[in-house]
Amino acid sequence: MMADRDHWAKARIADEKRAASIWKFFVYDDQGELRLGPNSLSFKGAARFIEIPLTEVHGIEFHRQTWAWALSASIIGVVCLIYVLHGFATRQVHSAFVPAIAIFGSLLLLGLLAYNTYSAPWIVLTCRKNGEPLKIWFAVSRCESAAGFDETMALRDAIAEAAGIDARPF
Numbered sequence: 001m002m003a004d005r006d007h008w009a010k011a012r013i014a015d016e017k018r019a020a021s022i023w024k025f026f027v028y029d030d031q032g033e034l035r036l037g038p039n040s041l042s043f044k045g046a047a048r049f050i051e052i053p054l055t056e057v058h059g060i061e062f063h064r065q066t067w068a069w070a071l072s073a074s075i076i077g078v079v080c081l082i083y084v085l086h087g088f089a090t091r092q093v094h095s096a097f098v099p100a101i102a103i104f105g106s107l108l109l110l111g112l113l114a115y116n117t118y119s120a121p122w123i124v125l126t127c128r129k130n131g132e133p134l135k136i137w138f139a140v141s142r143c144e145s146a147a148g149f150d151e152t153m154a155l156r157d158a159i160a161e162a163a164g165i166d167a168r169p170f
Contacts, residue, residue, distance in 0.1 A: 007034070
């Protein structure tokens with residue numbers, strides 16, 4: 001829940017590598033508190049602390065993370081393989097192979113549909129940290145709910161206002 005416009009108690013952070021990964025099991029690197037001060041944005045989680053001066057923020061926009069299709073397909077493939085191997089063990093391969101293909105296709109399609117329907121938008125902050133270009137992904141609260149989306153929009157607007165930049169619409 002958002003306590004005020006400058007403090008988010010349930011924030012998630014991800015780096016560019018995790019956001020783009022097709023093998024990710026978790027969509028975030030760390031969870032913690034996000035604070036927006038007069039001159040900086042800071043995140044403090046269990047494993048990570050980052051502070052970015054607002055003068056180093058050059059862009060802010062919404063994006064969805066890459067779907068972990070390879071991980072999803074692998075899990076579904078293993079389930080189907082077990083189904084087919086069970087068919088070999090019971091000498092009913094012909095009755096196991098076709099349903100396994102149908103299960104694989106159906107679950108993969110369902111996963112793609114779920115990603116497009118429920119994938120939460122993340123704030124992508126473009127900045128410089130120690131002179132190096134950096135993109136950091138932020139989301140707040142329960143990102144899969146409408147309230148989480150509203151909180152993420154409020155965070156984007158607050159950062160854009162504090163940094164004096166235009167936030168790109170979603």
